[in-house]
Amino acid sequence: MAMITKKKIGTVATWIMTFLLMIVICLPGLWVVLTGFRPNREILAKPAIWIPENLSLDNFAKIFGFGAEQIAIPVPAYFTNSLVIALTSTFIALLIGMSGGYAFARYRFKHKNGYFLGLMLSRTVPGIALSLPIFMVWSKLGLIDTKLGMIIIYVALNIPFTIWLIDGFFRQIPKEMSEAAQVDGCTRWQAFWQIEFPLAKSGVASAGIFAFLTSWNEYALASQLTRSTDSKTLPVGLMDFTAQFTIDWAGMSAMAVIIIVPALILTFLVQKHLIAGLTFGGVKG
Amino acid sequence: MADIQLNNVTKNYGKLEVVHGINLDIEHNEFVVLVGPSGCGKSTTLRMIAGLEEITGGEISIGGRVVNDLAPRKRDISMVFQNYALYPHMTVRENLGFGLKIAKQSKDIIEQRVNEAAAILSIEDLMDRTPAELSGGQRQRVAMGRAIVRHPQVFLFDEPLSNLDAKLRVQMRTEIKRLHQKVKTTIVYVTHDQVEAMTLADRIVVMKDGHIVQVGAPLDVFERPVDTFVASFIGSPPMNLIPGEIALQDGRLHVVFQAENTMPVPRDLADKVVEGQKVIFGFRADDMMPKAHSLPILGEAYDLRLAVDIAEPLGTETLLFSTFSGADIQTKMFNPRRVEPGEVMDFNCALDKTHLFDAQTGKSLRG
Numbered sequence: 001m002a003m004i005t006k007k008k009i010g011t012v013a014t015w016i017m018t019f020l021l022m023i024v025i026c027l028p029g030l031w032v033v034l035t036g037f038r039p040n041r042e043i044l045a046k047p048a049i050w051i052p053e054n055l056s057l058d059n060f061a062k063i064f065g066f067g068a069e070q071i072a073i074p075v076p077a078y079f080t081n082s083l084v085i086a087l088t089s090t091f092i093a094l095l096i097g098m099s100g101g102y103a104f105a106r107y108r109f110k111h112k113n114g115y116f117l118g119l120m121l122s123r124t125v126p127g128i129a130l131s132l133p134i135f136m137v138w139s140k141l142g143l144i145d146t147k148l149g150m151i152i153i154y155v156a157l158n159i160p161f162t163i164w165l166i167d168g169f170f171r172q173i174p175k176e177m178s179e180a181a182q183v184d185g186c187t188r189w190q191a192f193w194q195i196e197f198p199l200a201k202s203g204v205a206s207a208g209i210f211a212f213l214t215s216w217n218e219y220a221l222a223s224q225l226t227r228s229t230d231s232k233t234l235p236v237g238l239m240d241f242t243a244q245f246t247i248d249w250a251g252m253s254a255m256a257v258i259i260i261v262p263a264l265i266l267t268f269l270v271q272k273h274l275i276a277g278l279t280f281g282g283v284k285g
Numbered sequence: 286m287a288d289i290q291l292n293n294v295t296k297n298y299g300k301l302e303v304v305h306g307i308n309l310d311i312e313h314n315e316f317v318v319l320v321g322p323s324g325c326g327k328s329t330t331l332r333m334i335a336g337l338e339e340i341t342g343g344e345i346s347i348g349g350r351v352v353n354d355l356a357p358r359k360r361d362i363s364m365v366f367q368n369y370a371l372y373p374h375m376t377v378r379e380n381l382g383f384g385l386k387i388a389k390q391s392k393d394i395i396e397q398r399v400n401e402a403a404a405i406l407s408i409e410d411l412m413d414r415t416p417a418e419l420s421g422g423q424r425q426r427v428a429m430g431r432a433i434v435r436h437p438q439v440f441l442f443d444e445p446l447s448n449l450d451a452k453l454r455v456q457m458r459t460e461i462k463r464l465h466q467k468v469k470t471t472i473v474y475v476t477h478d479q480v481e482a483m484t485l486a487d488r489i490v491v492m493k494d495g496h497i498v499q500v501g502a503p504l505d506v507f508e509r510p511v512d513t514f515v516a517s518f519i520g521s522p523p524m525n526l527i528p529g530e531i532a533l534q535d536g537r538l539h540v541v542f543q544a545e546n547t548m549p550v551p552r553d554l555a556d557k558v559v560e561g562q563k564v565i566f567g568f569r570a571d572d573m574m575p576k577a578h579s580l581p582i583l584g585e586a587y588d589l590r591l592a593v594d595i596a597e598p599l600g601t602e603t604l605l606f607s608t609f610s611g612a613d614i615q616t617k618m619f620n621p622r623r624v625e626p627g628e629v630m631d632f633n634c635a636l637d638k639t640h641l642f643d644a645q646t647g648k649s650l651r652g
Contacts, residue, residue, distance in 0.1 A: 174368055174370060176366045176367075176368055176370035177370050177372065179335075179337050179357070179364075179366070179370065180364065180366060180370035180371075180372075180431075181372075181383070181387075182336075182337070182356070182357045182358055183335060183336075183337075183357045183358070183362060183363055183364045184358070184363070184383055184384035184387060184431070184435070185358045185384050185387040185388050185435075186358060186387055187356070187358065190387065194383075194387075195372055198374050199373065199374060
């Protein structure tokens with residue numbers, strides 16, 4: 001009997017600890033989402049109103065320019081910019097990551113380890129440290145405040161990671177698979193698409209989502225290199241809600257929700273692959 | 286006709302030459318086994334025939350057509366890999382039909398050929414499983430099925446049994462032999478296991494350090510090894526090899542070993558050696574048997590007495606380990622009885638079946 005009680009207490013304690021930990025992790029996010037649905041006066045009320053009383057979509061209508069109240073922030077343009085920049089840079093980073101990862105996994109060439117180490121070392125440089133040189137080069141090339149400029153930067157930021165991750169996946173696939181396919185009648189290209197690519201799919205998917213999230217959430221470089229609706233992304237756009245004396249918390253939170261939702265949807269969609277991707281190597285093929 | 290010719294084929298990796306100008310003619314429907322220790326170039330040779338490795342020099346032709354620059358898919362071959370290389374994301378049926386699908390065969394033909402192959406290998410029950418759901422032996426069968434389904438001119442096997450346990454290996458060995466009898470095709474088979482080579486091959490090709498050392502029917506290679514390498518590599522247990530020197534004793538040439546032990550030179554080799562020549566004397570365990578436990582000896586027999594250190598009973602026979610003039614030797618006892626360690630026994634040696642090799646070159650003196 002005593003044993004069972006002890007075990008029960010242990011279980012309850014574990015749950016309480018988990019709950020507390022989850023609160024610490026989730027509460028800020030939850031608070032942002034809740035704030036996105038609440039009117040400004042309730043958000044700023046003193047003493048604070050902990051349990052929301054009015055929940056509405058007014059803030060979202062407002063930032064997208066519907067409804068009675070309108071604000072002068074071009075959220076739809078920022079949203080489009082973010083989407084175009086993140087998707088394009090992810091697509092390119094994946095293509096290059098796949099080619100590079102395949103080459104590193106399958107071919108022998110001179111200084112291979114050196115190149116690989118170089119790629120990895122480039123990850124150790126904080127992006128913001130590059131902002132001034134990039135600014136100077138980009139201004140000479142006329143790439144400041146263009147989507148292309150941001151796409152190039154994000155592709156460059158993501159490539160080392162996509163190559164590294166995808167390389168690991170191709171390395172796991174015995175090269176005999178491709179050889180068997182070639183003996184079976186495939187060209188090298190067919191062997192890649194029919195056999196090796198399907199087997200490395202989860203690696204490509206995980207690399208894709210990481211690349212997308214990096215580009216989608218990046219703030220530091222974008223804040224330096226974008227100016228207008230031509231290229232400004234959502235995270236940078238968030239700062240538009242701060243004026244000299246006031247901050248529009250409601251609008252800002254609504255926009256934060258807009259930033260979070262596509263990333264969440266994408267993560268859910270490829271979640272299965274993502275888990276396979278993160279635990280690869282643990283399972284014998 | 287699917288004969289294969291290798292003419293002076295070489296392979297370099299960078300500056301390192303790993304296959305040194307080998308020549309080999311493989312006949313139509315022949316089962317040829319390339320055998321040798323690891324690193325001897327046998328797998329590289331097979332992969333060059335398959336087109337998976339480029340040829341540095343020389344010429345390979347299959348069915349009279351030079352294939353040096355042809356991609357694997359254009360050589361009309363199929364291959365069974367050591368790790369099977371089944372496509373993990375496809376079912377057994379899809380694995381078998383993959384080659385035909387790529388060749389854009391009609392669905393009816395694919396189904397018919399796949400079922401035919403499945404029947405030959407008795408894997409009809411496994412068709413809807415994925416490779417992960419199969420045992421080692423079943424995977425092996427599927428890999429063979431994938432090879433036969435396209436009716437290629439040539440089958441290539443790259444150590445296909447080395448991942449199986451001992452019992453399954455013996456069983457699959459028989460299956461491969463049966464397959465060759467059912468599906469008459471030229472087969473080139475690579476293994477490091479000389480038992481596989483002996484049991485399967487029409488002809489054995491023994492390789493060492495990128496050279497072909499000997500080519501011949503299994504029994505020829507077993508009975509007439511060209512040098513000490515083949516003598517010790519082919520046959521289990523390996524041939525006993527004891528260094529000695531030729532000397533004239535009692536009017537007959539003898540091999541004199543350490544500690545003054547001697548053995549007469551077999552009569553047919555008497556004119557191949559001269560007094561003072563350093564040689565290596567070789568005999569198989571089966572050719573040195575304790576008296577009263579031996580098989581009938583054809584030709585000249587020679588008696589000697591040996592102390593037995595260790596006896597390994599194998600059931601129908603017992604392997605006896607002794608020391609002879611500083612060399613460890615193995616002999617065989619038929620209709621065995623219990624042998625005590627250290628027991629001294631009288632042996633019969635089938636002298637006409639013994640071998641002499643040149644001590645310097647290692648080459649057989651039978652020529």
